[in-house]
Amino acid sequence: MVLSLSPLPSRLLAAGLLASTLTPAMAQTAAPTLPGRASSQGWQVCHAMASDPAAQLACFKSWASSQLPANSPEPTLSAVPANPATGQPATQVLLLPAMNTEAPNGQPIGCKNDKYSALSKFWELQRGSDCDTFGIRSYRPISLAVVGSNSVNLQPGSPSAGHTALAPLPYKRTETKIQLSVRSKIAKGFLKRGPEDEDDHDSLWFGYSQQSYWQLFTAGLSRPFRNTDHEPELIYIYPHQIPLSGGWNYRLSGLGLVHQSNGQSLPLSRSWNRVYLMGAAEKILGQDSSLTLQAKIWDRMHEKAGDDDNPGIENYVGRAEVSGNWQINKTHSLGLTLRHSLRQQARGSARLDWMMAPMATPDYTGLRYHVQLFTGYGDSLLDYNRKRAVLSVGLSLVDW
Structure with missing residues (x-):
């Protein structure tokens, strides 16, 4: 059939x-x-x-449409500029919603987008320079350096009773310094926000920095960490775009609360708390060159006399700070930080930083050769009342 x-x-x-x-x-x-x-x-x-x-x-x-999450926006097509070498016309590029981490021209977006200024990218002052909340950002440089100084504190002391080391230790003036520092934006858009990329957004940050002096070359003492300072802080940033004379632009005001301590027990325990106000301005010099200027003034939070590990620390470390940075080009930068006690008996410190990218990888913005010269008080909490001159030479990671 x-x-x-x-x-x-x-x-x-x-x-x-x-x-x-x-x-x-x-x-x-x-x-x-x-x-x-x-x-x-x-x-x-x-x-x-x-x-x-x-x-x-x-x-x-x-089938492809079924793989997108529910209520996901449709993929969009964006044009890439024509290749100047070949003269080929612009190409359509598919940008999936969950993968849109680069602009159509291949440049990073948000806090890595070179369209925005250094301060705008660092503090994510505008919607277009935002990298959203709860990501890990660089703060102060993460560095490893060999240190030489004109003196080392063999028997640290403080005016508080029971806060002086019982016996001197044979520390060496040459040691190693390690600094770790990160921050994260934990909230945004309290008082300022908007839908356009150029709109300012205020933000709240949490930062943590740690600096250690390691007696790496003192084998007789089993190479101890001489001191480690811990510095958590909470920072609120309010953005501005206020033109100033000379091509400067006032970009932000801030309010911070910071605790600093070395985590040691008596007699070497040192700690204090302070609240500060800050402001920052910048001047664009060129595509890869700029000047930034930042000022802080702080007030120590009250502690009972019996709980004060380091009386009068603000008379040594200072009550105000001014820091400037010159981004000379993509590979070189110079920074200067000055602190002052704001009292007739002037104390404080000066710190000069020079950073240079390795010549083999000048376009890599993270790694830097780092030379630092410090003179004054407060290089570490244990040395808050001891004047030192310190030269550091090493490597740092910035803007990673």
Whole structure:
């Protein structure tokens, strides 16, 4: 007996033949299907429609759409500028919602986008320079350096009773300094926000810095860490765009609360708390060159005399700070930080930083050779009341 079959669409015939060669369990997942049902069967069904390219393309489109999360925005096409070397026309690039980490021209977006100024990227002052909350950012440089100084504190002391080391230790003036520093934006858009990329957004940050002096070259003492300072802080940043004379632009005001301690027990325990106000301005000199200027003034939070590990620390470390940075070009920068006690008996410190990118990788913005010269009080909490001159030479990570 001969059976006569009416013509079937080629896409159903191909899928049916595929299903007939599979086991019953497999056929259930690869049964013939219309493109609109491809999402329930998988891309294998679409692959079996090779004899009908139009139907296969429709099937793959249906399956791809089913993979997007619910309520996800549609992918968008964005043009890439023509290649100046070849003169080829702009190309359409598909930017999926969950993968949109680069601009169409291949440049990083948000806090890594060079369209925005250094301060805007660092504090994410504008919507377009935002990298969202709870990411880990660089703060102060993460550094490893060899240190030489004109003196070392063999028997640290403080005016508080029981806060002076019982006996001197044979520390060496050459040691190693390690600094770790990170921050994270924990909230944004309290008082200032807007839908446009140029709109200012205020933000709240948490930062943590740690600096250690390691007696790496003192084998006789088992190479101890002479001192480690811990410095958590909370920072609120309010952005501005206020033009100043000379091409300067006032960019932000801030309020901070900071605790600093060395985590040691008596007699070497040192700690204090302070609240500060800050402001910062910048001047753009060129594509890779700029000047930034930042000022802080702080007030120590009251402590009972019996709980004060370091009375009068603000008379040594200072009550105000002014720091300036000159980004000479993409590979070189100079920074100067000055602190002052704001009292007739002037004390404080000066710190000069020079950073240079390795010549072999000048475009890599993270690694720097770092030379630092410090003179004054407060290089560490243990040395808050001891004047030192310190030269550090090492490597730092910035803007990672």
